Every structure is written in structure tokens, then in C-alpha cells.
Amino acid sequence: MQVKIPSTERNDDHVDLLVLGAGWTSTFLVPILKHENIKYAATTTDGRYDTIRFRFDPKSNDAGPFEGLPYAKTTLITFPLRGEGQAKHLVHMYESTHQTSSIRHSRPRFIQLGATSIWTAPTWQDDSSPYEHADPRAIAEDELMACSDGAVLNLAGLYGGLRQPRDWVDRVVKSKADMKGKGALHVVHGEDVARAIVALHQNFTPGKRWLLSDMHVYDWWDLIQDWATQTLRDIETNSEAVGTSAAKVERQKELLAWVGELMVEEGVRALPRDTSSLGRTLDGRGFWRRMGIWPVQGRIR
Incomplete structure (x- = not known):
């Protein structure tokens, strides 16, 4: 799928927010930046859609790619x-190539987008919980906060637009055993990620790692049952679905059967299951409370 990235706002002197790596998240972020009148610039590896051409090479000392970037109050790093x-x-x-900016009045700030997978304990986890310090991404995030005015947004599963969680089922559940091992699912919509980035830019918290989710804990079994039922109903009632393959129909029936069988085998009386039986569960209230805003997308469907 080709993602259309809105054009970068060019400014020879400075921008408020520099997006290093304009991809899927930027399709939600740029409209908000424009609405809030936040000056921005964005990069891609090939300069498409009038973005700045930039590729980070951790082994290169060539200052050229960085000299082509504007000074920014906040730099968002979207790539790991x-x-x-x-x-x-x-x-x-970046800092060594932007020391002479006439508007520079403070050290540049950095926001790194990370993942909630660094929290692994099978209990409730929030932004203050112990995490896997040996995780390669966590190591880099800690280093960023130690060597700069940096903060981290560790994101739950991203969805929005054509990226929908129901499309993940065939990839993560290939057998009944796979389904048995599925506990909690945590997600956050692209629009809420964009709102969180803007909020952190405006209310910066240096040296802080945040856990970002939509504040829901979803039960995979519950979702799979609901989605399979919806799909079968749509096939039955939609005349345009006449050509739907028999394999797709059988797949949905198989998923429904697995959910029912597992409920009996595991002694689950009703769905969704209690969070105590879902393994790792994420408490995402902290960031939203600190920023004074809340997710706007509601539950996934």
C-alpha cells in the first residue's frame, strides 16, 4: 500500500517539529500540525512528496545529511x-551541525517512538514498571534520554485507516494452539498517537518514558469470536459477497469453533475473560492524565 505523505512545510531557518522518517504515523500527524499551526518539516529516505531526503547511517560520520535538516525545537524519531x-x-x-542557528535558545529536544514490548512481566504494567533493560531498543532509548533532552513514547499496536487489527488474525492464529496462547491485545489509533506527539511537544517531559495505549485491554478470544461472526453475517447478507471463497467461510467457522472449544476446555464461562487470566496487561492512563487529554478513538471494532 502506498501511503500519501502531505508535503513538508519548508522553512530555511527553523521549524517547531522535525519528523525523521515520515511514514504511516505522519498521515495522521501532519493534518494535526497544520490545524495547530505548528511549523514542521519531514524526511523520507528518497525525498518523495516534497519531503527532505535523509537516511540515518549509524556508521557514517558524514555531516552532509544532517546539514540539510532545519533546526527544530523538537525532533521526532519514528524509526527504531x-x-x-x-x-x-x-x-x-544533529547538534554539531546546528550550533550556529540564530534562533537557538535551548538544546534541541528529541522524541523517540518505541514499542510496549519492552514490558514483558505477565501482570499489570505501567510506565513506571520494570522493563527489559537488555532489549536493543530499550538500550537505545535509555541512551537517548541520557545524552540529550529526550523522551520516549512506547506505543501499543498501531492501527487506523487500512491497518486494522482484524486483519492480523490469520497471521497470528494459524492453529488452535496459537489461539490458546493468545491473551491480551493492546492497541492505539494513529490519530491518538499523533495527538500524543503534539501534546508531548507542547508539554515536554525530558528523561521520561511513556506507555501509550487506548486504555483498553482486549481479549483476543472475544475479538476473534466477534469478528468471525460479523464476517459470516456479512457474507450471508451482502449480495456482493456471492463470490466469497468457501475456504474463507470455513476459516471463520473454524475460528468460532476453536473459541468455543477452548472456553469449555479452559473453564471460561464468558467472554471477555478477566484480565487476571490474560497475562501481561497495560495501564496506559499515565500519559493521558499528565497531558490533560484522553484518547478519542474509543474501542476497536
């Missing part, structure tokens, strides 16, 4: 940094 050295190198290269 891993292990020791990458965050420090990016910060050094």
Missing part, C-alpha cells in the same frame, strides 16, 4: 534505534 551508540551518534551529528 538499537543498541549502544546509535542514539548518541544521531544526537551528536
